Amino acid sequence: MPVTVIAAKPTEEVKGNFRFIDIGVNLTDPVFRGYHHGKRKHDDDLEAMLERSRAAGVKSMIITGGSLHESREALELAKQLGFYATVGCHPTRSKQFDSFKGGPEAYLAALDRLIGENLNGRGRVVAVGECGLDYDRTHFAPPDVQQRHFRSQLALAKKYHLPLFLHSRAAHSDFVTILREEGFGEDGGRGAGANGGVVHSFTGTGEEAVELMDMGFHISVNGCSLKTTDNLAAAKRIRPEKLMLETDAPWCSMTSTHASKQHLTSLPVSLNALYFPPATKPEAFAYGRPVKGRNEPCAIGGVGWVMHRLNEGVPFEKVTEKAWKNTVQLFGLHELTDQ
Numbered sequence: 176m177p178v179t180v181i182a183a184k185p186t187e188e189v190k191g192n193f194r195f196i197d198i199g200v201n202l203t204d205p206v207f208r209g210y211h212h213g214k215r216k217h218d219d220d221l222e223a224m225l226e227r228s229r230a231a232g233v234k235s236m237i238i239t240g241g242s243l244h245e246s247r248e249a250l251e252l253a254k255q256l257g258f259y260a261t262v263g264c265h266p267t268r269s270k271q272f273d274s275f276k277g278g279p280e281a282y283l284a285a286l287d288r289l290i291g292e293n294l295n296g297r298g299r300v301v302a303v304g305e306c307g308l309d310y311d312r313t314h315f316a317p318p319d320v321q322q323r324h325f326r327s328q329l330a331l332a333k334k335y336h337l338p339l340f341l342h343s344r345a346a347h348s349d350f351v352t353i354l355r356e357e358g359f360g361e362d363g364g365r366g367a368g369a370n371g372g373v374v375h376s377f378t379g380t381g382e383e384a385v386e387l388m389d390m391g392f393h394i395s396v397n398g399c400s401l402k403t404t405d406n407l408a409a410a411k412r413i414r415p416e417k418l419m420l421e422t423d424a425p426w427c428s429m430t431s432t433h434a435s436k437q438h439l440t441s442l443p444v445s446l447n448a449l450y451f452p453p454a455t456k457p458e459a460f461a462y463g464r465p466v467k468g469r470n471e472p473c474a475i476g477g478v479g480w481v482m483h484r485l486n487e488g489v490p491f492e493k494v495t496e497k498a499w500k501n502t503v504q505l506f507g508l509h510e511l512t513d514q
């Protein structure tokens with residue numbers, strides 16, 4: 176019996192070269208080595224995961240450093256793989272400043288040294304962070320602790336003229352207040368010696384996005400940023416020259432219950448196979464197949480596709496190329512230009 180294949184409409188719009196830089200990926204997470212919640216569930220399949228990302232057009236990544244220790248690991252991995260890393264301390268881990276031998280000054284000095292030693296070449300540090308505020312998870316560190324150590328890390332961005340890799344969750348008003356007080360209120364702090372930055376995994380309102388963009392910051396989206404209809408309305412307000420894309424892998428997968436799903440139904444079959452290859456449960460692990468529940472950088476194409484659908488009439492390639500250029504420019508990834 177003949178089968179009718181209905182092409183995603185219009186077919187022309189999917190022609191092109193779609194390349195990505197995943198600006199937020201937690202590659203140091205043990206889950207990419209087969210450890211789920213501290214237990215070995217399957218073989219180390221980092222290389223297979225990277226192969227899937229290459230097939231999906233991911234040319235490079237910025238590995239997130241979420242603490243002093245993790246930043247060291249991120250840099251090491253970035254050097255091995257030829258990617259980039261951030262150096263900083265996540266708000267939920269900001270208690271580490273106070274428990275550190277030698278106290279908060281010593282912790283900051285160690286971050287400072289790590290940045291200073293890794294500013295050039297392959298696997299270099301390209302941003303200070305991740306840092307910011309997370310009021311959804313104050314059980315890890317109360318707001319005053321988070322604020323103190325967010326503020327202190329902003330000095331490193333000024334000292335090294337590096338962009339910020341920022342995290343803001345349910346804390347917008349305090350977040351922008353601190354940024355303003357520290358000289359980041361306009362043009363991403365360039366007047367104060369800093370170099371802008373990106374608010375990653377954006378989950379705020381449209382008004383908040385506009386305020387951050389007006390302050391000179393970029394906004395990066397992932398599956399968590401496209402979960403609800405309110406999220407989609409906010410994401411729609413991100414200006415093209417401020418857009419970046421990420422997965423936040425292994426977190427922030429897009430699922431069938433998310434509002435983003437309605438826009439993924441139009442993803443052409445060929446791209447769907449690259450961005451969302453069929454996954455198996457950790458228990459049924461097969462080398463070369465993604466693991467269910469573990470997000471991967473290859474899914475960045477899906478994030479880009481939803482942004483393309485939200486920007487009606489703008490070709491997919493135009494959206495992905497804009498995010499690419501924004502990323503290369505902000506983080507100074509000029510060696511990627513010919514990729």
Ligand SMILES: [Zn+2]
Pocket residue numbers: 305341342375376
């Ligand atoms: Zn984050």
